[in-house]
Amino acid sequence: MGGKVLLIEFKHVFKKYANQVVAVNDFNIKIQQGEFVYVIGPSGAGKSTFIKMMYREEKPTSGQIKVNDYQLEEIKNSKVPFLRRELGVVFQDFKLLPKLTIFENVAYALQVIEKQPAAIKARVEHVLGLVKLASKAPAFPNELSGGEQQRVAIARAIANEPKILIADEPTGNLDPETAAGIMEILERINQQGTTVVMATHNSHLVNEYRHRVIEIEGGRVIRDQDEGRFFQDEASNF
Known part of the structure; x- marks a missing residue:
């Protein structure tokens, strides 16, 4: 990825909640400027924790997270608003x-x-x-x-x-035609140079608009694939 700027980096990141559930188990992920990345996996896999860590809604138990030159495990609470001003975040329930x-x-x-x-x-x-x-x-x-x-x-x-747009299930409550319209907008934003990280359960969109796929299961990254499809067994046939 010659010449690309590294915008997001997770190094040996773990997140354990008070109930001892390990939501994120040794994540090592790099996302470059201009990428479009899907984050997929079943409910409870750790997707939302991963997404929330990027804008410092959740802190790691251990490991290092760097977003837009901010070291998130060290950042003071008073600096978090400045981090978030450099990010765009879209939620399933609009807010x-x-x-x-x-x-x-x-x-x-x-x-x-x-x-x-x-x-x-x-x-x-x-x-x-x-x-x-x-x-x-x-x-x-x-x-x-x-x-x-x-x-x-x-x-x-x-x-x-923002350099980075984080979308957490942005089409989750929408019908297929409306979801496709939202996807077209996200594609256009990405083509203009914004990095897009999108958590989704929508297999049709992932297969239709092909981009990098990070698949999480049981708190672990089980697949990180360019131009990936939604299901691993499908991916092996293409």
Whole structure:
């Protein structure tokens, strides 16, 4: 991967919860600038813990995690907001602010980092255009469909032009056609240079839009494959 910048690195990372469950067992993973990576595996495999560690929602029990030049096992709590400003995070349940309009929801991400009003307006209009929701700017979240709300969540996540977009089951609650629309947007964001890390159970999307696959089971990485398919046995036939 000559010339690529290493954005995410896990070195011998373990995570053990208080109930002694080992959610992450010796992860050694490198993700380069511009990659699109699926994280797959059954419920309880450790996917969410892995994802949450990237934006320091969870801390490792041991090992080293580096994201965007931040050493996450050493970072002070006061620095975590600065780390998160450099990331975009999209959740399955959207997490939109119900009393703000669509425009205001997206603008909020930029107001937090004290962008100028004119710059905020221009950027919000741009990202709402990217997700094909410019006409919905004055609407409120409850006036939108689930797919539209997820597109707003993506617009908000990329408003600050992050190097990394982390998507945790972004199509989990959506019908197949809407999920494909979300995937097209994530593809376009990736093609513009943003690294995308996406946890998913959606086998169709993984097989249709081929990218690197990291498969986790029982807290271990059991497969890390470029252009992977959803199921290992299928992968061996291609």
